[in-house]
Amino acid sequence: MFDPTQAYDRMLLIRRFEEAVEKLFSEGRIMGTAHTCIGQEATAVGVAAALQPQDALTSTHRGHGHFLARGADPGRLMAELFGRATGYSRGRGGSQMMMEPALGFYGTNGITGASVAFAAGLALQAQLAGTDRVVVAFFGDGASSQGVIHESLNLAALWKLPLIAVCESNGYAMSTPASCGVSVDSVATRAVAYGITGATVDGNDPRAVHDAIAALADRGRKGGGPALLECRTYRLSGHSRGDRREYRTRDEEQAAWRQEPLTRIEQALTAAGTLDAAALERHRAAAERRVAEAIAFAEASPMPDEDTVAEGVFA
């Protein structure tokens, strides 16, 4: 069952977390690189809300929201961005290499499109082991034209793997608009090429995303094979630090801000009489507190011990 208040809290946590990341990154306090998902929170939250604990996810270079939606501890996530020993990858991976198998979260990933290959492998394992696990792979509209996704979806279709490939159509691949880099209006139409189900939903509506994933996951668990779900959203943030967003107009951004998911769910919750203005303020303050605590935890955490530098190196 979709719980809108719970979805709101998760979206709020992701938004405040990502706003903090943008600030900390610009101040040079975050190690390595980082890509934020401001504007895309509803997709992450809608997907995670529809999954079961035994299910698995693979993520992208823009994965903090996916991880938080799946239940990551904001303190450990922030500690990873700070390169601290208490982080999910013990401070070695940073934004693009963090995972937690205990949460079924098989990693953010800096290789565009690789999330779908990883997920196909996990889905094959789930099928061979006879479990009822479903695997979701997030990927971007830019990534959608990568060969690895074509190969992975072809095999997944052939072997009827329990895989749901979720395309976050946020309009851009770095500075390239989807209209210049993707041959079709909707990535979901590419499902036809694999003989699998393809659908498009409003990625700024967590309930719509939830309902679509719930139905596809149910089908996947029953041996119905893979599916491709396109969630249409917008990357309100820049691609990464230093992006002056010269490839799009401020008018376009203003129009996107009018559709942004957090305001929309706040309006829906007030219209339904679930939360009034005072309650919204309490929820916002709670999210801000959690993010402040996460930063404090990261800052108070030790750097990895020099003696452990070779741990986890396999080559």
Ligand SMILES: Cc1ncc(C[n+]2csc(CCOP(=O)(O)OP(=O)(O)O)c2C)c(N)n1
């Ligand atoms: C294999 C590979 N090619 C290129 C890159 C460089 N790169 C990093 S992010 C990105 C754009 C990805 O766009 P999209 O898939 O739409 O995801 P978004 O950034 O919009 O979330 C590219 C080309 C990479 N990391 N890996």
Ligand SMILES: [Mg+2]
């Ligand atoms: Mg994109």
